[in-house]
Amino acid sequence: MLTLPSIEASSPSTNELLRACQLKAGFSRVRETNEFVLAHPKSWMGAIIHEIIYDASKAPIDVELAWSTRIRYQVERAKQHPLNQRFADAERWPGYHLLYSGLRYFVRKYEPTCTSRGTSNSSGSRELELRCYDNKLKGRPDYFDSEQLVDYKTGVITDEQSAIAKESYSRQLKLYAAMVHAVKGYWVKKAVLLPVSGQSVVIDIEPEECDAEAAAAVERLNDYNNAIGNGAVKANPSITECARCSYQIICPAFWKNVNESWSDSLEVQSIEGTVTRKPFPIRSTSDFTLSISGSGTVATDDYTVRLGRTQLSSAEPLEAGMAVRISGLKKTSSGNALSGSLRTVIWRLDQIPEVDLWRFDN
Numbered sequence: 001m002l003t004l005p006s007i008e009a010s011s012p013s014t015n016e017l018l019r020a021c022q023l024k025a026g027f028s029r030v031r032e033t034n035e036f037v038l039a040h041p042k043s044w045m046g047a048i049i050h051e052i053i054y055d056a057s058k059a060p061i062d063v064e065l066a067w068s069t070r071i072r073y074q075v076e077r078a079k080q081h082p083l084n085q086r087f088a089d090a091e092r093w094p095g096y097h098l099l100y101s102g103l104r105y106f107v108r109k110y111e112p113t114c115t116s117r118g119t120s121n122s123s124g125s126r127e128l129e130l131r132c133y134d135n136k137l138k139g140r141p142d143y144f145d146s147e148q149l150v151d152y153k154t155g156v157i158t159d160e161q162s163a164i165a166k167e168s169y170s171r172q173l174k175l176y177a178a179m180v181h182a183v184k185g186y187w188v189k190k191a192v193l194l195p196v197s198g199q200s201v202v203i204d205i206e207p208e209e210c211d212a213e214a215a216a217a218v219e220r221l222n223d224y225n226n227a228i229g230n231g232a233v234k235a236n237p238s239i240t241e242c243a244r245c246s247y248q249i250i251c252p253a254f255w256k257n258v259n260e261s262w263s264d265s266l267e268v269q270s271i272e273g274t275v276t277r278k279p280f281p282i283r284s285t286s287d288f289t290l291s292i293s294g295s296g297t298v299a300t301d302d303y304t305v306r307l308g309r310t311q312l313s314s315a316e317p318l319e320a321g322m323a324v325r326i327s328g329l330k331k332t333s334s335g336n337a338l339s340g341s342l343r344t345v346i347w348r349l350d351q352i353p354e355v356d357l358w359r360f361d362n
């Protein structure tokens with residue numbers, strides 16, 4: 001049984017989770033969910049890149065050595081995880097070479113620029129923890145001084161169709177600016193999104209807007225904690241919010257609402273049903289096929305699913321009659337057939353823990 005906890009203080013990233021779906025924010029605070037969730041190597045590389053940039057800001061470092069050491073450590077951790085073991089070859093991680101070359105360029109261009117991590121002096125503050133609004137808000141901006149606030153990003157920072165910063169990133173920087181004001185007493189003049197590769201984007205800082213973001217973030221946190229107290233955490237099952245949610249496989253609200261009309265928007269297929277034929281090896285390959293009768297983003301019907309041994313391993317042993325959930329499947333051109341992808345996750349229903357606090361409004 002997964003028990004969702006209250007959240008003491010909200011950071012800009014927690015605020016985005018609470019904005020999207022209370023249940024998702026709750027899941028992110030439960031350690032036991034990790035086993036069921038497939039990680040994304042891009043988020044590992046993002047964390048590694050942040051660490052290396054901070055180290056490089058203090059003193060010159062060997063970027064290649066720092067990168068390879070941390071990547072090796074992450075690979076070893078991935079090998080211990082029932083789902084992430086598929087990411088044992090780092091050079092095949094999506095975006096690996098691009099991010100590494102972006103990091104090398106970034107460090108050459110910006111090294112070393114300011115103060116040590118967690119410290120503050122006249123030349124600025126780097127990763128200084130800010131707590132304010134009665135300790136309801138917290139955060140560690142990458143860098144700020146009285147002129148500017150800087151946030152490093154490893155992914156794309158603008159909307160697909162324009163050069164305008166993604167709304168979520170813009171909100172995060174406004175929230176940081178409000179925190180800097182609450183703790184330091186001054187407003188930064190501008191906020192900058194600095195990508196590891198590509199052009200930076202400047203976000204105007206309007207104090208009233210930033211204060212409003214902070215007040216809304218505190219209200220969202222209070223709403224969540226009240227919901228925990230009332231035993232009624234709210235889920236927000238929708239194509240927009242669930243499409244990239246890593247908790248799909250364990251989320252009761254997702255499986256109650258997902259249907260065929262979500263198929264194109266989610267890009268990958270999810271199915272819940274009963275195994276009608278146990279995994280059977282396909283000759284001269286390392287893959288297996290199994291049959292399942294179920295529904296999800298696909299119509300209620302019988303499907304043949306082709307999976308690799310690694311994908312299948314989390315749900316083994318798998319026999320006919322067992323109930324399963326599979327997400328991250330691709331439709332194949334031949335009728336009722338589905339096949340695994342790098343994002344496929346399969347668990348038996350008897351392995352998936354229940355959630356003791358949730359509800360959603362249809």
Ligand code: SF4
Binds near residue numbers: 237241245253254
């Ligand atoms: S799958 Fe959807 S409803 Fe469930 S936690 Fe994620 S966003 Fe919320």
